Amino acid sequence: MPEDEILPNPKISFYLKNILMLIKLKRSNKKRIEKFVYNAPLLKEPLIPKSEGNFGPMEEGMIYVMFNSEGETLPQAIDSVFRFFWVDSPDLRISIIDSFLVSEKFKSERWGKSYPRGMLKNQTKERYHQEVFEEEAEMFIDGTWEEGYIFNFLDKKIGISAKLKYEPLNPKSVLVYYNGKLAVTPSLAQKFYDMFAFKVKGEIEVRGEVIKLEDARGIIEHGVGILSTLNIYDWRWLNLQFPNGAIHIFYHSLDLEEEVIIEGGEGALVLDGKWFHFQRGDFQVEEVEYSEDENIPSKVATEWRVTGGKDVIGKPLLDLKVTTTAKISWSGVHEKENLKITNYVLEAEGTWRSKKIKGKGTMENLMHRTIE
Structure with missing residues (x-):
């Protein structure tokens, strides 16, 4: 999130268009949230997004490329992660870009900026097609889950650009959250999905160094509705890549009135061509080790x-x-609440169904709490 964030300034049309959604947000409480989170059925096969077009009061997207700085192809060789995140809402008179590079080799860097207007150009209702042309950055994405995506970007602040092709690693490597239903909490009223395992080809340039990518990995996330980080106690968005597939887990807990903590989240994996679904309660992301962090007033988890x-x-x-x-860590002020955000390059080793696996990946950890 940007450090000095511009607050939304809704147009009257925002309230008129979204009155039912806003009523649902207002009525959201512990009982309603728990019923929604805990009653979603476990799936044997993944859902595929019914529509990838642009609609709703707020458009939110996030694209990752995970690569090796020398162009090596094995997922175990990933040493750098670039992410481009955006929010766009013309009716709220606000849009946001948040971008970072975290790397074992290159200098890790991030920036964020809010704009008092809509930002996306040339949107469609059929395809995932969005374009950004700002002084700090340019972005172009176009495609569908069936055919793959073209992703071109130029980040002038960090000094990184690319022309890339995203092809699904497996047609099952997609997670449509809460079975495609509208998730409603005090923090959001949103439908969203993660396409969590892409094979990425193309060329990326990092501060003058050109790298050819033949088998990098990628993630594309898309959400529509209303989103904020209000009431978020913990947020762990974890993606791990392996030679035979990928694992994707999203854990989030809400801090409601009287310090009631409600846990939510969902996950999926595709390994050896087989899909497996995790509902909240089916998985744990347990913090084991911590270290001091020079950028935020809290320890951060490191294992x-x-x-x-x-x-x-x-x-x-x-x-x-x-x-x-x-x-890489930073603090951000959002809706008068201090967020502590850390993004990682990670190494993972262990077992799946007693078979040894080893890979690398990334995670975003967002929290309002302080770890002493």
């Missing part, structure tokens, strides 16, 4: 144990040790 699913005797199907190889 985790990630478990998920159970076999017939109650032993975890997924059991991973996840450690930090690079990180």
